Amino acid sequence: MSATVSNYEIDSVDRSEVLRYLGYAGQTITPELDSRIDDVIARCIQIGRTRGIWRVFDVSGSGVRDDGMPFVSLEGTPLTLVGHSICEHLDGAVAVGVMAVTTGMGVDRELRRLSLTDHVEQVVFDSAGTTLVERTADACEADIVAEASRRGLFCTWRFSPGYGDMPLDTQPVLLATLDAQRMLGITLSSSLLMTPTKSVTAVVGMFGDPRRSSHPNCSDCICHDFCTIRATGRTCRG
Numbered sequence: 001m002s003a004t005v006s007n008y009e010i011d012s013v014d015r016s017e018v019l020r021y022l023g024y025a026g027q028t029i030t031p032e033l034d035s036r037i038d039d040v041i042a043r044c045i046q047i048g049r050t051r052g053i054w055r056v057f058d059v060s061g062s063g064v065r066d067d068g069m070p071f072v073s074l075e076g077t078p079l080t081l082v083g084h085s086i087c088e089h090l091d092g093a094v095a096v097g098v099m100a101v102t103t104g105m106g107v108d109r110e111l112r113r114l115s116l117t118d119h120v121e122q123v124v125f126d127s128a129g130t131t132l133v134e135r136t137a138d139a140c141e142a143d144i145v146a147e148a149s150r151r152g153l154f155c156t157w158r159f160s161p162g163y164g165d166m167p168l169d170t171q172p173v174l175l176a177t178l179d180a181q182r183m184l185g186i187t188l189s190s191s192l193l194m195t196p197t198k199s200v201t202a203v204v205g206m207f208g209d210p211r212r213s214s215h216p217n218c219s220d221c222i223c224h225d226f227c228t229i230r231a232t233g234r235t236c237r238g
Contacts, residue, residue, distance in 0.1 A: 003055040005183050008139040010050045013041060013131045021127035040121050044128035049104030052140035053178050056097050056147055062087065079177045081203060085164025089156060093205035097144035100180045101136040102199040103129055133198040141204060142223035145236050148206045149229050155236065156211050158202035168192045174201050210237050
């Protein structure tokens with residue numbers, strides 16, 4: 001199948017997640033700061049252009065490289081997923097959803113502006129941007145889970161380059177496989193850092209039978225707010 005590009009309507013984020021990224025551990029927050037945090041979160045959501053691209057590839061094989069690292073290869077793409085962690089995660093998978101999401105350059109520009117004008121708001125805005133891109137990734141993952149359901153398959157949770165021993169140098173081929181630079185404007189530095197900085201790449205395994213996943217029940221599912229399966233009277237678990 002060809003790649004799917006989506007614009008995601010994200011109108012809220014989990015405030016507790018923003019505070020978690022800020023390192024909040026129960027400290028007293030003044031009413032003034034509390035209000036500023038809400039204002040910064042709202043501004044981040046307004047500025048963000050939350051978009052994603054995803055594509056599903058059949059698993060074509062697996063093995064072990066000469067250096068002893070296991071790998072999973074995907075049909076119709078040079079993208080190879082290397083590492084003990086990702087191979088364990090995808091053990092038994094018949095297909096893999098490959099995804100990239102971003103909040104766009106507007107968030108980066110605002111971060112740069114705040115770095116010169118208001119350090120407190122910069123830190124809060126940075127945490128809000130991280131929360132926003134992860135919520136965008138939840139929306140994109142929901143699309144992949146829905147595609148798996150249409151195929152009669154079941155998903156695990158998303159797994160990104162840099163997790164476990166999956167190398168960051170997976171990024172160039174993954175982004176090229178999705179044509180993410182042209183479609184979303186995501187580029188890589190020589191040190192493999194993405195621009196826009198609030199961008200996420202990941203893969204999602206698809207299996208013939210249910211696996212332990214990030215979707216154990218509908219109420220706690222990270223994809224809950226973006227799920228299209230429940231409207232059909234079913235769940236992603238069958």
